[in-house]
Amino acid sequence: MKKYFIKLLLTGINAGYKQLRKRVIFKVSAQRAHDSTIILTRYLEKYGFAIRFAAFLHSIAFKEKPTEVGGAKLTHPLILAAGFVKGEGFRSEGDALTAVYHNKNNIIPGWRIIPTLVGPVEFGSFTRFPRMGNPGTVVWRNIESQSTQNRIGLKNPGAMAAAKFLGGKKEKLPKEFGINIAVSPGIPDVNQQEKEMVESIEFFIDEGVIPTWFTLNLSCPNTEDDPLGHQLEAETRQLCGGFINHLESHNLDVPLWVKISPNLQREQYHMLIRIFDEVGVKAIIATNTLAQPTPDDPTIQAGVGGGELFEEAIMAVAHLRLEKISKGYDIDIVGCGGIVNGLTYRDYRTLDVKAVQYWSAMIYRGPLAAAIIESELPKHEYEFDPIYSESLAKH
Ligand SMILES: Cc1cc2nc3c(=O)[nH]c(=O)nc-3n(C[C@H](O)[C@H](O)[C@H](O)COP(=O)(O)O)c2cc1C
Numbered sequence: 309m310k311k312y313f314i315k316l317l318l319t320g321i322n323a324g325y326k327q328l329r330k331r332v333i334f335k336v337s338a339q340r341a342h343d344s345t346i347i348l349t350r351y352l353e354k355y356g357f358a359i360r361f362a363a364f365l366h367s368i369a370f371k372e373k374p375t376e377v378g379g380a381k382l383t384h385p386l387i388l389a390a391g392f393v394k395g396e397g398f399r400s401e402g403d404a405l406t407a408v409y410h411n412k413n414n415i416i417p418g419w420r421i422i423p424t425l426v427g428p429v430e431f432g433s434f435t436r437f438p439r440m441g442n443p444g445t446v447v448w449r450n451i452e453s454q455s456t457q458n459r460i461g462l463k464n465p466g467a468m469a470a471a472k473f474l475g476g477k478k479e480k481l482p483k484e485f486g487i488n489i490a491v492s493p494g495i496p497d498v499n500q501q502e503k504e505m506v507e508s509i510e511f512f513i514d515e516g517v518i519p520t521w522f523t524l525n526l527s528c529p530n531t532e533d534d535p536l537g538h539q540l541e542a543e544t545r546q547l548c549g550g551f552i553n554h555l556e557s558h559n560l561d562v563p564l565w566v567k568i569s570p571n572l573q574r575e576q577y578h579m580l581i582r583i584f585d586e587v588g589v590k591a592i593i594a595t596n597t598l599a600q601p602t603p604d605d606p607t608i609q610a611g612v613g614g615g616e617l618f619e620e621a622i623m624a625v626a627h628l629r630l631e632k633i634s635k636g637y638d639i640d641i642v643g644c645g646g647i648v649n650g651l652t653y654r655d656y657r658t659l660d661v662k663a664v665q666y667w668s669a670m671i672y673r674g675p676l677a678a679a680i681i682e683s684e685l686p687k688h689e690y691e692f693d694p695i696y697s698e699s700l701a702k703h
């Protein structure tokens with residue numbers, strides 16, 4: 309009975325959101341819709357009744373589906389990907405810390421209400437120092453293919469201010485969340501990168517903000533760096549090894565996940581999974597967005613997510629999955645890219661992916677996207693399908 313009620317409710321919410329999308333959200337530019345969402349989130353987060361309503365919606369829309377992936381225990385296998393709850397940009401660490409100390413503003417809108425509503429969320433990316441991100445229009449959408457495109461450029465308050473802000477709210481932090489740390493853009497020296505990465509982790513640990521998992525983002529396509537440079541053998545080994553050593557030095561049993569790019573060569577995926585296995589990374593998030601020319605200026609690139617990313621991302625998962633089996637690596641793969649409905653989710657499940665991340669689905673399916681997608685998954689026992697996997701990896 310309850311099952312049918314939930315199905316009916318999700319169908320109603322889905323239909324309502326479709327109307328809202330058509331009549332309001334898609335009537336304005338993607339940029340304006342994005343900015344308004346942040347303002348609305350920040351506004352709602354001030355009110356206890358909004359948080360309670362989010363918790364109520366969660367309790368009726370989401371069926372608990374306990375999932376163990378990459379050394380983390382989750383209540384649900386669909387995780388909101390990094391970039392949704394990431395915080396404001398600041399010009400300097402001083403400005404960001406002033407905002408935290410004076411409690412002037414909620415510098416990470418969504419930190420409370422979004423996990424209350426959707427369950428597992430990956431916060432960030434946070435870099436060692438604050439970033440203002442790129443100027444001008446930085447978000448686009450392609451409604452037909454259910455895609456997003458962004459060149460936000462790692463706008464964030466910096467790891468120190470983010471840690472102090474979240475540290476001041478420890479008792480209200482969600483019971484499951486990830487923290488995504490991105491390598492500092494514009495720093496060619498890998499030793500300096502490692503130092504800044506370790507400092508970033510240390511801020512969170514110092515503040516007692518201990519996530520369910522950490523993610524190291526090696527793959528942001530929207531900064532001054534070429535993300536491929538961070539995914540070379542020596543650099544990957546040093547950064548991931550350094551991250552894990554640092555967690556171990558604190559006796560912290562928090563797993564490290566690493567987020568990688570789509571569109572790499574097969575050999576590069578093989579090399580990456582080998583190194584991750586060697587140093588003890590627990591899960592690979594495949595993938596981040598794919599750099600493509602922007603609709604406004606073809607000389608500028610921005611990361612595509614959603615429908616147009618699906619093929620590249622799932623191909624990456626297939627390469628990793630086959631290599632994992634052939635070499636016996638003990639590492640999970642978290643699919644990410646173009647999961648916007650039950651069928652796209654099913655395709656990842658067929659590659660034996662236990663958990664996935666989504667971002668664009670929040671735009672196309674609404675804030676309860678994870679519950680709706682889960683409810684659309686064709687009922688079936690999902691087992692690894694090697695033929696499907698081989699056929700994807702042939703491309
Ligand atoms: C506006 C926007 C901002 C994003 N910011 C980040 C980020 O800060 N760090 C990160 O690792 N990924 C970021 N991403 C990438 C998403 O986490 C995700 O990997 C990507 O959108 C693919 O998932 P999707 O196809 O479900 O959208 C961002 C994506 C969007 C659309």
